[in-house]
Amino acid sequence: MGALQSLSDEPEYRELAEKTGFSFEQIGILHKRFKQLSHNEDMLRRADLDTIPDLACNPIRTQIIEAFFDKRNFHQNGDGTVEEISFEEFLVVMSHFRPPALNMTEEQREKVRREKLRFLFNMHDTDNDGTITLEEYRHVVEELLSRSGALGKETAKGIADAAMLEVASISMGHMEPDEFYEGITFEHFLKILKDIEIETKMNIRFLNMDTTTLCK
Amino acid sequence: MSVHALRKSASSSCSNILVVFVGIGLPIEASAPAYQSHGTEGSHLTNITNTKKAFPVLAVNYEHVRKPFEIALWILLALLMKLGFHLIPRLSAVVPESCLLIVVGLLVGGLIKVIGEEPPVLDSQLFFLCLLPPIILDAGYFLPIRPFTENVGTILVFAVIGTLWNAFFMGGLLYALCQIESVGLSGVDLLACLLFGSIVSAVDPVAVLAVFEEIHINELVHILVFGESLLNDAVTVVLYNLFEEFSKVGTVTVLDVFLGVVCFFVVSLGGVLVGAIYGFLAAFTSRFTSHTRVIEPLFVFLYSYMAYLSSEMFHLSGIMALIACGVVMRPYVEANISHKSYTTIKYFLKMWSSVSETLIFIFLGVSTVAGPHAWNWTFVITTVILCLVSRVLGVIGLTFIINKFRIVKLTKKDQFIVAYGGLRGAIAFSLGYLLSNSHQMRNLFLTAIITVIFFTVFVQGMTIRPLVELLAVKKKKESKPSINEEIHTEFLDHLLTGVEGVCGHYGHYHWKEKLNRFNKTYVKRWLIAGENFKEPELIAFYRKMELKQAIMMVESGQLPSVLPSTISMQNIQPRAIPRVSKKREEEIRRILRANLQNNKQKMRSRSYSRHTLFDADEEDNVSEVRLRKTKMEMERRMSHYLTVPANRESPRPGVRRVSFPTVHFEQPSPPSTPDAVSLEEEEEEEVPKRPSLKADIEGPRGNASDNHQGELDYQRLARCLSDPGPNKDKEDDDPFMSC
Numbered sequence: 001m002g003a004l005q006s007l008s009d010e011p012e013y014r015e016l017a018e019k020t021g022f023s024f025e026q027i028g029i030l031h032k033r034f035k036q037l038s039h040n041e042d043m044l045r046r047a048d049l050d051t052i053p054d055l056a057c058n059p060i061r062t063q064i065i066e067a068f069f070d071k072r073n074f075h076q077n078g079d080g081t082v083e084e085i086s087f088e089e090f091l092v093v094m095s096h097f098r099p100p101a102l103n104m105t106e107e108q109r110e111k112v113r114r115e116k117l118r119f120l121f122n123m124h125d126t127d128n129d130g131t132i133t134l135e136e137y138r139h140v141v142e143e144l145l146s147r148s149g150a151l152g153k154e155t156a157k158g159i160a161d162a163a164m165l166e167v168a169s170i171s172m173g174h175m176e177p178d179e180f181y182e183g184i185t186f187e188h189f190l191k192i193l194k195d196i197e198i199e200t201k202m203n204i205r206f207l208n209m210d211t212t213t214l215c216k
Numbered sequence: 217m218s219v220h221a222l223r224k225s226a227s228s229s230c231s232n233i234l235v236v237f238v239g240i241g242l243p244i245e246a247s248a249p250a251y252q253s254h255g256t257e258g259s260h261l262t263n264i265t266n267t268k269k270a271f272p273v274l275a276v277n278y279e280h281v282r283k284p285f286e287i288a289l290w291i292l293l294a295l296l297m298k299l300g301f302h303l304i305p306r307l308s309a310v311v312p313e314s315c316l317l318i319v320v321g322l323l324v325g326g327l328i329k330v331i332g333e334e335p336p337v338l339d340s341q342l343f344f345l346c347l348l349p350p351i352i353l354d355a356g357y358f359l360p361i362r363p364f365t366e367n368v369g370t371i372l373v374f375a376v377i378g379t380l381w382n383a384f385f386m387g388g389l390l391y392a393l394c395q396i397e398s399v400g401l402s403g404v405d406l407l408a409c410l411l412f413g414s415i416v417s418a419v420d421p422v423a424v425l426a427v428f429e430e431i432h433i434n435e436l437v438h439i440l441v442f443g444e445s446l447l448n449d450a451v452t453v454v455l456y457n458l459f460e461e462f463s464k465v466g467t468v469t470v471l472d473v474f475l476g477v478v479c480f481f482v483v484s485l486g487g488v489l490v491g492a493i494y495g496f497l498a499a500f501t502s503r504f505t506s507h508t509r510v511i512e513p514l515f516v517f518l519y520s521y522m523a524y525l526s527s528e529m530f531h532l533s534g535i536m537a538l539i540a541c542g543v544v545m546r547p548y549v550e551a552n553i554s555h556k557s558y559t560t561i562k563y564f565l566k567m568w569s570s571v572s573e574t575l576i577f578i579f580l581g582v583s584t585v586a587g588p589h590a591w592n593w594t595f596v597i598t599t600v601i602l603c604l605v606s607r608v609l610g611v612i613g614l615t616f617i618i619n620k621f622r623i624v625k626l627t628k629k630d631q632f633i634v635a636y637g638g639l640r641g642a643i644a645f646s647l648g649y650l651l652s653n654s655h656q657m658r659n660l661f662l663t664a665i666i667t668v669i670f671f672t673v674f675v676q677g678m679t680i681r682p683l684v685e686l687l688a689v690k691k692k693k694e695s696k697p698s699i700n701e702e703i704h705t706e707f708l709d710h711l712l713t714g715v716e717g718v719c720g721h722y723g724h725y726h727w728k729e730k731l732n733r734f735n736k737t738y739v740k741r742w743l744i745a746g747e748n749f750k751e752p753e754l755i756a757f758y759r760k761m762e763l764k765q766a767i768m769m770v771e772s773g774q775l776p777s778v779l780p781s782t783i784s785m786q787n788i789q790p791r792a793i794p795r796v797s798k799k800r801e802e803e804i805r806r807i808l809r810a811n812l813q814n815n816k817q818k819m820r821s822r823s824y825s826r827h828t829l830f831d832a833d834e835e836d837n838v839s840e841v842r843l844r845k846t847k848m849e850m851e852r853r854m855s856h857y858l859t860v861p862a863n864r865e866s867p868r869p870g871v872r873r874v875s876f877p878t879v880h881f882e883q884p885s886p887p888s889t890p891d892a893v894s895l896e897e898e899e900e901e902e903v904p905k906r907p908s909l910k911a912d913i914e915g916p917r918g919n920a921s922d923n924h925q926g927e928l929d930y931q932r933l934a935r936c937l938s939d940p941g942p943n944k945d946k947e948d949d950d951p952f953m954s955c
Contacts, residue, residue: 033720054717054726057733060707064714097715102625120704123711144706159758163699192700195693200624202708204716205723 016088020095026206030094034087043084044068059146063123068093072122079128099203113199114190120202121189131183134164167192293324294574312677314426314577318670321581328582335586338579340646344528347576348643350568351422352535353520355446356542357565363439365728370618370626371443374634378444378610379417379451385606386599387413393598404657407463412661414455415648416603416668420641421445421535423669426573427639427677434690437630441637449535449643450484456647457531463655487533491540494523498541499548499743506745512557513564516549548743576642583645584666590659599664600671603640611635629689636680639672640665699758 013027022030037052038044046065055061069085071078073093085093096119100112124132124140138160145156168181171188184192278285297320301308307316328335364371387410394404424445428438458476462468498519505512520541527537550558611634619625626634648665651658684691713725 030719033718036720037718049718052717055714058710058714058717060710061714064711064718068718094715094719097712099623102619102627120707120711140707141703144703144710155758159699159703162758163703166699192698193704195698196701196704198708201705202712203623204712204719204725205623205721206719207721 016091019088020091021098022091022095022206027091029207030091031087034090043086044090045084060143063140063143066126067119067123070122072128073119094206097202097204098206100199109199116198116202117190117193118186120193120198121186129183131185132189133183134160137164137184291571291575294578295571297578298570298574310678312427312430312673312681314423314573315674315677317574317577318581318584318673321578321583322585323581324578325582325585329585335582336579337583337586338576338642338646338649340650343576343579343642343646344534345525347572348422349521349524349534349538350565350572351425352446352524352538353517353542354565354569355421355425355442356539357516357520357546357561359539359543360435360439361543363435364443366724367436367439367443370622371440371447373614373618374440374444374611375447376451378614379419379448380455381610381613382417382603382606383410383414383455385413385609386417386602387411389602390595390598393594405463407459407468408655408657411456411459411463411651411655412657412664414452414459415661416599416640416644416665417606418448418452418640418644419445419638420643422573422576422643423639423641423673423677424637426577427673427680428637431681431684432692433633433684434692436624437633437637437689438692440626440630440634444634444638446535446539447484450480450487450533452643452647453531453533454480454483460651483531483533484536486530487527487536488540490527490530490532491523491537491542492544494519494526494537495541495544496743498545499552502545502549502552503743503745505553509554509557512553513560516545516561517564519545548740551744580642580645580666580669583649584670588659589663589666591663592660595660596664596667600668603668603672607638608635611638629687632687633680633684633689636676636683639676640669641673642669645669702758 010024013024016022016027017024020027034044037048039048046069049055049065049068055064058064066081067073068090069081069083071080071082073096074089075092096116100109104112121132124136126136126139138157141160141163142156145159164181164184167184167188170192171184172181294317297317298313301313301316325335387406390412391404391406391409394409419441421442424441428441454476458472458479462472498515501515501519502512505515520538523537523541524534528534553561611631615626615631615634644665645662648658648662651661655661709725709728713729716723716725
């Protein structure tokens, strides 16, 4: 039904496949979804993503949507945000969630891990100064607990502060009382999350079969 | 090697298990109490005058206590053995405990035989009703849910299809073997072979637990093998009953096969359903136990045992019922019960499962000596080889198929460990033992089963550890719970659910999210006492961590190294702190001292290792230490505040009315920096008990809620101290400055 459409765009898809690592079928399906979301236009806007009902009860939806429009995630060394994205950029953002291939070497795995953690880091570091400050981290935890109501805010602060303390202890070891820990840099971020094995966790399944018509 | 005739009489009666051992050693005569008549018929009165003996000051009556005495002695012996192993340092590092225990059993059995008595055999009823449930409950209650649910598809495929494959492959090839004339077993028909295959094909949870506990392999492989060993019980039960029935009849029809398949679904789903029902009952009961804390653990144990027995009653899968019960009840029960009850449950489960495991292995050894045996070289050797071969083929074949559906594929190393870790154990033996004597091949089967068990436990059990080292298989990461990891795990969950939503397909995370929401809105409301059900997981985790730190402090007498005292909130936020007037300071100190007396903690910690438990008993010590710690912090902070000059305008002290019962809480504006966060941390655990803080504030509270009020007050105070001042845009006569 939907799979054969890809044949007509093959040269374009081939380039995209090479760039992002998706298969042709997957690209076809994602393209279909893209068109569905953007109402058949070429560019996708924030408002289009806002309308997805599944995202409505997600506590971090704003961050997720922002991540799609964040130039740092487009692998083109840009920064800042854009108002609308093309399919290629959509695909590049999605490619962060591809699982690593079975026969990867340790270095390739490390590269994949860095890429995924970089995506997460960009989501937290909203002002793009290369560090996650205490305020930004607090904001993250608050959003996560935002559905708990008033209770969440005070404990969120406590939790974020404790987390920050932990990072500081692990990364810096010892600090004088009057030194100041600026914020979590990307290297520190890598260090504290190295035990999570993010390359096995931060993946979703990209289907080769078309099920987008089943969902809204 | 057949002591057939001798044993037959003893083996029939179930209660004769522990008959002999002690009876040999003690030359006892049950001496009669004085008033018993000595042979003459007639009235009691005449008897008394007839035979008057001296009043027995000391008499021995062994029969009176025989049964419990022997049981207790066996258990004591088993535990002393276990103790002995761990005292020999190098032995326990090389040889897994299960092997040592079997050897001990062999020795004991040999000893008994030498004396001339009949060694007791591992009675199946005892095994299935008393020895197995504690182990399974322990495994089920502490089952790590996240990896289990993530891999449940793979586990099910291995458990169901893998076991079926093993059973049929082995049964079929053994039948083919028996057809060969030279073997001398031509009397064995296909059904008997298939029955044998089904008994010996199932991976045993007890053996797997015993061996894998010691090698600390990575979570994925551990849960795969372990989950498989638990879930294949349904298949084993169905196949066993099926073939047992058929081999009596002799023929199989298509209808029978169809019924068998239906039976499988009934057995497994029925077992899970029974377990879930009892689990919900237990959770519901625990909601009301706040006034009778002492008996809380009993509810957990009894409901689970009832679940097991009920499902065994209907020939459903008892193991799956027990697992389902434990898994279902755990989150709710843990939210309801007290800290001490939790510790009790944990300790009791570990203790019972440890004792059971020890006894099982010793009895296996003893039963081996007891026989009966019928040795046939070809059959037995072939069985062992086929076991290995079918396991390896099964795992490789299934992984090939499974990998197409998995996001994270199983590597060759993973496959090897899964295949090699498929140990057989006491369940196979008991099932074989249960075979009625009408099977002419029963003894041969038993011998073969025992050989397979010995082979897997000894050879595979001992070599798996060096192999794991050799192949450099990933081990379990011994990491402390890190709050960053926890935050990010939750963050990832939501992120992936969101991205799935964008992609437009309902995947794994979508359904998980739906289940969570359903759980939160409907289920938790009924099953969790008080207001706790609203508490998000992250907060619970945070409290856990905090308490753990406090407890570590109690034990080691200093702050734990994760948070060295050199780095504190000051390093993260060196904003200036405002001055507090002397009078204020005194008032604060006084109130603090009063309130800090009422600390109460709850502690939860994760553990599913057999041998290590987190020691969490010193509740009182903990509160005292925390008191001291917080006091120290407060003092330190006080002095710091008072000495560090504020480089902001000093706040208007008049605004800070420390009137506790009427304090308001408001969200601080971003620039404000509560500095005494470490203090807040200590009392965080009480906060969730009162989700709406405003409601608490009206009026002074007494008695039971004193604790909570104390915490809240303390917290507010902490904020009061740390906040730089009223917001610029707030009114002067705000009753209390914003925190």
